Every structure is written in structure tokens, then in C-alpha cells.
Amino acid sequence: MKLIVGSILLAASVSAVPTKPVMLGTSGLRANLKARQSKVIPVVVGGPQDTFNPNAITAAVGDIVQFQFSNGNHTATQSTLEAPCTPLEGGINSGHIPFQDGQTDVGTFSMVVSGTDPIFMFCSTGPHCQEGQVMIINPTGPQQLLDFVKGAQGTDKSGEGTAIAGGTTSKIQLTNAAFVPAPPEAAGGGGPPGAPPAAPPAAPPAAENATETAPPAAEKPTETAPPAAERPTESAPAAAENTTTAAPAENTTAPEGKGKGKKRDTNRSPVFLPF
Numbered sequence: 001m002k003l004i005v006g007s008i009l010l011a012a013s014v015s016a017v018p019t020k021p022v023m024l025g026t027s028g029l030r031a032n033l034k035a036r037q038s039k040v041i042p043v044v045v046g047g048p049q050d051t052f053n054p055n056a057i058t059a060a061v062g063d064i065v066q067f068q069f070s071n072g073n074h075t076a077t078q079s080t081l082e083a084p085c086t087p088l089e090g091g092i093n094s095g096h097i098p099f100q101d102g103q104t105d106v107g108t109f110s111m112v113v114s115g116t117d118p119i120f121m122f123c124s125t126g127p128h129c130q131e132g133q134v135m136i137i138n139p140t141g142p143q144q145l146l147d148f149v150k151g152a153q154g155t156d157k158s159g160e161g162t163a164i165a166g167g168t169t170s171k172i173q174l175t176n177a178a179f180v181p182a183p184p185e186a187a188g189g190g191g192p193p194g195a196p197p198a199a200p201p202a203a204p205p206a207a208e209n210a211t212e213t214a215p216p217a218a219e220k221p222t223e224t225a226p227p228a229a230e231r232p233t234e235s236a237p238a239a240a241e242n243t244t245t246a247a248p249a250e251n252t253t254a255p256e257g258k259g260k261g262k263k264r265d266t267n268r269s270p271v272f273l274p275f
């Protein structure tokens, strides 16, 4: 799409345009908006969990979204709401940018926002997108993010982006990054190694009694999440609740506990809604 190709050019041209006094209502307003200082919005990719953090941001035209790549080997790749884990042809793509234990610098991918329409991004590594590693720049609202995450989780696999496009890669010092890396040996890419069989999918669909309709992921929408969102390594998801009930009530020859469980559900990415 041309909005990507044009993004950098646009930024360049905006700053190159000599500021001349503009009167008039709306057009003057718009000129003012464009003339305003663009800001850099950091987004942390990966880390202790396979996430974008934050996973929804509001950016003005000319702002720079700087993806900072934490633990793992992730991408920031553009897709669409309809095909969340498939690269948009000609879309933005950072390529795979790893972060390994001991690194003192951080790989980045910076893109200039050239429009106000939602931009859908995902990580094309392995099953990350199916785990919900997606984000939206300028979502229409919280529901769109929920829809996007759900759509991603419902896909079978991800498409691989091709060339780096729509932005530039660079490095920054780890000390200047918006994150603290996961501690070494922290199984940088998944849940705890010896994850027990995990309790059966809690909360049966409870037909009508939908008293607890908790939305899939949305855990406590952090109010107005600051862009930098410098959250220290989130402590491991301590076994949720008292699901110690694995008592073999009946004498069935254990038919379940087999491949019934879907993809590992343990480290499900939390969704932070900055609304």
C-alpha cells in the first residue's frame, strides 16, 4: 500500500516544508496538527511472554512507532483484521529481530505513521500470532482489538513476511529500552517447561447462565497505559486458582488428558487496553 511507502517520504517532506502562516479554519488546523512535534512511541515486542506491549496505541500522523525487540525472535508485520496472521501484501514488515540473553543493545524497527486508519500488526514467528501476539495502531476502539486477537487465535498458522518494508531497523542501548529483559534461562519462548497437564478448560459454556462472561483475555484494562509501559518481568502466572480437584472421581480408564487440550494455554497474553 502506498501509505507505507509514502510514510517516510511524508515525514521528510513535512519537516522540509517551510512553515508559512496559514489562516483559515480547518485547513489551518490541520496544518497545525502536522506541524506539531512528532513523538516516538515505543512498543515492546516479545520478552517473558510473546506479546506486543502495549498492544493498542494511538498515534498521530508523523509519529514514529518504535518497536523494541525483547527476548525471543519476533517480527512486527502488517496484516488485516480479516486475516490477522497473514502478511499484507506490500505491508510493513520488520523481519525477524532476535534478542538473546546477555545482549546489551536492542534491535528496533521504526515506522512513521502516515494515516489515522487502523494498522494491524502481528508477529509471524511460529505460533506467536495464534497465541495472540498482535497489536493495532489507531484501533477504532477496544472491541476491535478483542476481535483482532480472537481472529488471530482462530487461525491455523502464520504467513511469513518477506522483505523488510515500511520502516527502518536500528539498535538502541538496552539501558534506554522500554523493558527489562527476561532473566537468563527463563525459557525464552514459552511457558514453564514442566507445565502440568493443566486443568480441563475451566468454565463450561454455561448455556444461559452467562453471569461471568469474562471477555477472552482482557484483564484489568490498565487505564491510560503510558506509551513506554515499562513493566518489569511479570511474575510467572502462578497456578490460577484452586484447581487441585483432579481427584479421579470415577473409575474410567482415563480417556481424557490426552490430546484434547488445545494449544498450550498457560501463558496467554494479557490484553492491555489503553482506553
Ligand SMILES: *[C@@H]1O[C@H](CO)[C@@H](O)[C@H](O)[C@H]1NC(C)=O
Pocket (backbone or CB within 6 Å): 073, 096, 097, 098
Ligand atoms: C529468527 O527466526 C528466523 C525465522 O524462523 C530464523 O531464520 C532466524 O535464524 C532466527 N534467528 C535467531 C537468532 O534465532
Ligand SMILES: *[C@@H]1O[C@H](CO)[C@@H](O)[C@H](O)[C@H]1NC(C)=O
Pocket (backbone or CB within 6 Å): 208, 209
Ligand atoms: C443459573 O444457574 C442456576 C443454577 O444452575 C439457576 O438456579 C439459575 O436459575 C440460573 N440463572 C439463569 C439466569 O439461568
Ligand SMILES: *[C@@H]1O[C@H](CO)[C@@H](O)[C@H](O)[C@H]1NC(C)=O
Pocket (backbone or CB within 6 Å): 242
Ligand atoms: C486452596 O486450597 C487450599 C487447600 O484446600 C486452601 O487452604 C486454600 O484456602 C485454597 N485457596 C483458595 C484461593 O481457594
Ligand SMILES: *[C@@H]1O[C@H](CO)[C@@H](O)[C@H](O)[C@H]1NC(C)=O
Pocket (backbone or CB within 6 Å): 251
Ligand atoms: C476401578 O476399576 C478396577 C478395575 O475395573 C476395579 O478393580 C476397582 O475396584 C475400581 N475402583 C473403584 C474405586 O471403582
